[in-house]
């Protein structure tokens with residue numbers, strides 16, 4: 001397999017790009033289209049059978065090259081113009097700096113790094129930019145150069161890597177439960193407390209836990225644009241990446257799996273002691289006897305705009321490329337904000353998203 005994937009137009013040889021609006025690969029030169037259905041057929045055929053399920057024992061690090069290649073930078077040759085394309089350690093799709101052709105980097109998407117699924121972008125670049133401008137127009141304190149035409153040149157669609165896990169646990173609970181009732185006899189109230197020994201066991205299933213699989217993305221911001229709708233997930237095909245940027249993961253399967261299993265385990269006590277109205281109190285110990293993870297490595301679409309202020313601080317705007325949910329840490333015009341703070345007595349240190357809502 002060649003190191004780079006550049007999808008050639010069958011009619012004119014131009015570089016095909018995935019266009020969300022048409023749900024097809026489109027040649028920007030002659031308009032030839034290749035429908036999504038034919039992309040998907042190939043994707044399903046190319047998918048190794050076992051890719052989607054990696055059960056309990058984490059695959060050994062050595063065997064699957066869990067860590068990305070050692071070197072920080074790596075160069076590829078554009079098949080369109082021959083220029084050298086230098087990429088960062090996790091870049092999986094980019095554009096040639098010289099001829100602007102989309103380039104998908106195969107080694108970053110093969111073997112242990114081949115995603116199991118991808119949610120394709122649902123919106124064209126121009127529509128995403130329009131939405132961003134409409135969003136910013138309502139914000140009074142944002143620095144004007146954040147939305148300058150030069151700045152908007154950097155507005156890009158990026159596929160970010162995530163780990164997903166469905167955890168199945170066989171668990172049991174042993175403890176004590178009580179019911180309390182009272183009866184009025186004349187002036188005397190009798191309170192009856194009954195004590196029960198409680199044993200429960202069963203299978204608990206926690207689905208679709210998620211962790212970002214790239215260390216450098218801000219957890220806070222990527223949480224802010226959640227959730228992604230899983231109905232939109234497609235089997236991975238590198239065609240979807242053509243024309244977009246994509247990052248490969250640097251978080252190992254073992255790290256992500258351990259973290260998500262811990263989260264799932266944290267839900268067991270609550271689930272086992274949830275007995276509705278049957279008892280007044282329940283306490284005891286819950287145990288997990290068996291835990292099976294179904295890990296999947298997936299790419300999610302995000303529109304990103306980055307802005308470097310005068311200081312070292314960077315600001316971001318992110319929009320969910322599937323649902324349009326937005327989140328941002330926006331550069332403030334401190335002159336305007338100072339005035340506003342004085343009037344309202346508000347202290348605003350920055351703008352962050354919590355639970356997908358804009359705090360402002």
Ligand SMILES: [Zn+2]
Pocket residue numbers: 009010011012013014027028029030031032
């Ligand atoms: Zn063409």
Ligand SMILES: [Zn+2]
Pocket residue numbers: 078079080081082083096097098099100101
């Ligand atoms: Zn080129």
